[in-house]
Amino acid sequence: MTTSATPDSAPGAQPDHEHAHDHDVAGPAITPEGLRDHAATHAADSNAPDVHISGVTKRFGDVIAVDHMDLEVARGSFYSFLGPSGCGKTTTLRMIAGFEQPTAGEIYLAGEPVAGVPPYRRHVNTVFQHYALFPHMTVAQNVGYGLRQKGISKHDEGHRVGEALELVRLAGYGTRRTWELSGGQQQRVALARALVNHPTVLLLDEPLGALDLKLRKEMQLELKQLQREVGITFVYVTHDQEEALTMSDTIVVMQNGRIQQQGRPTELYERPVNRFVANFIGVSNPINGRLVEHDPATGRGVVESDTGLRLTGVVTDPDARPVTGTQVEVAVRPERLRVDPAGSADPEGAGWTRIEGRIHQGTYLGDQTEFRITTDVAGEVVARRQNATGAAAVSGLGPGDPVVIRWEDSANLILVA
Numbered sequence: 467m468t469t470s471a472t473p474d475s476a477p478g479a480q481p482d483h484e485h486a487h488d489h490d491v492a493g494p495a496i497t498p499e500g501l502r503d504h505a506a507t508h509a510a511d512s513n514a515p516d517v518h519i520s521g522v523t524k525r526f527g528d529v530i531a532v533d534h535m536d537l538e539v540a541r542g543s544f545y546s547f548l549g550p551s552g553c554g555k556t557t558t559l560r561m562i563a564g565f566e567q568p569t570a571g572e573i574y575l576a577g578e579p580v581a582g583v584p585p586y587r588r589h590v591n592t593v594f595q596h597y598a599l600f601p602h603m604t605v606a607q608n609v610g611y612g613l614r615q616k617g618i619s620k621h622d623e624g625h626r627v628g629e630a631l632e633l634v635r636l637a638g639y640g641t642r643r644t645w646e647l648s649g650g651q652q653q654r655v656a657l658a659r660a661l662v663n664h665p666t667v668l669l670l671d672e673p674l675g676a677l678d679l680k681l682r683k684e685m686q687l688e689l690k691q692l693q694r695e696v697g698i699t700f701v702y703v704t705h706d707q708e709e710a711l712t713m714s715d716t717i718v719v720m721q722n723g724r725i726q727q728q729g730r731p732t733e734l735y736e737r738p739v740n741r742f743v744a745n746f747i748g749v750s751n752p753i754n755g756r757l758v759e760h761d762p763a764t765g766r767g768v769v770e771s772d773t774g775l776r777l778t779g780v781v782t783d784p785d786a787r788p789v790t791g792t793q794v795e796v797a798v799r800p801e802r803l804r805v806d807p808a809g810s811a812d813p814e815g816a817g818w819t820r821i822e823g824r825i826h827q828g829t830y831l832g833d834q835t836e837f838r839i840t841t842d843v844a845g846e847v848v849a850r851r852q853n854a855t856g857a858a859a860v861s862g863l864g865p866g867d868p869v870v871i872r873w874e875d876s877a878n879l880i881l882v883a
Contacts, residue, residue: 779878
């Protein structure tokens with residue numbers, strides 16, 4: 467199988483019976499229904515999450531890679547660990563897979579503790595960035611490798627491999643060599659090799675990193691669709707925010723071994739709880755100031771910026787209890803800003819902020835145009851304007867042009883941490 471494959475094994479090699487799983491190797495069909503049913507029957511507790519990380523710390527010498535992590539991954543969900551290099555996301559995945567052991571704490575899979583359980587005896591499979599496919603094997607032999615290691619009959623292996631290839635839309639490719647396939651097809655072979663073993667949890671370690679941009683976007687949608695079809699739990703590691711936003715039911719943002727925030731993609735983008743999350747997921751315009759009013763019941767706050775700008779918004783961290791005078795940052799997303807030529811009429815009604823500036827740079831991005839605008843009260847501001855009616859709609863705005871920038875109070879995200 468994917469997590470225990472070794473390049474020394476050739477097609478037709480004797481199966482490694484010692485490393486066989488204890489469960490019935492014949493197993494159910496490699497179909498969405500079969501995989502869902504198999505994952506459910508292997509749960510020690512039907513109400514338990516598929517992955518439960520309890521107080522886990524991982525040290526490498528003096529370096530703390532993961533620091534007191536507590537996390538539950540719900541059954542049948544698509545979870546993504548997102549963060550910069552060195553944040554601990556891959557180490558966490560490797561501990562779930564069994565390649566690393568926690569220094570402290572416990573990991574449970576489907577309700578069962580797995581301390582000391584080797585990778586080949588865990589009901590998980592891993593898909594790596596570089597796939598680890600065997601070039602001397604055919605596609606079918608690659609997919610069936612884990613089944614041969616379990617000692618499954620050739621008949622059952624052929625049947626299950628065929629089902630797995632059909633599931634990933636590679637029916638008829640079984641006799642090809644992996645080096646004859648495109649990058650996207652190789653990724654599907656790696657997925658089929660993992661799914662053929664009926665994992666309770668599928669672990670994916672930046673599997674799209676080696677693909678070009680267009681193919682990566684296509685595979686993002688295919689992966690999410692596959693996860694919905696099979697209904698098993700996917701745990702995904704990435705440093706690409708767009709990837710996480712596109713595919714995930716839940717995103718876990720990490721920094722320095724700690725979880726900064728977890729939640730739905732919309733929640734993390736629209737209500738980041740601190741500066742790191744606001745800046746790592748998407749782009750924001752920071753305006754520093756001090757809190758002059760705050761209603762803990764509603765989260766509403768008023769901030770006076772260092773340049774005298776008065777902004778009304780919401781404190782995004784529901785657990786924060788800032789006092790007046792606290793230094794905070796107001797983050798405003800570029801797409802929430804409205805940019806018009808100087809002298810344009812203001813929108814009707816209260817609840818808007820208005821500042822003036824001068825365009826420093828305009829960049830045409832196809833579906834949108836990005837403006838970098840120099841202002842006296844907010845420094846350099848980044849604004850994005852959709853090209854809904856074509857480039858002509860913004861062709862009148864360019865470097866040096868005076869503009870007015872407006873945004874609603876609801877766009878002001880008050881960050882305490």
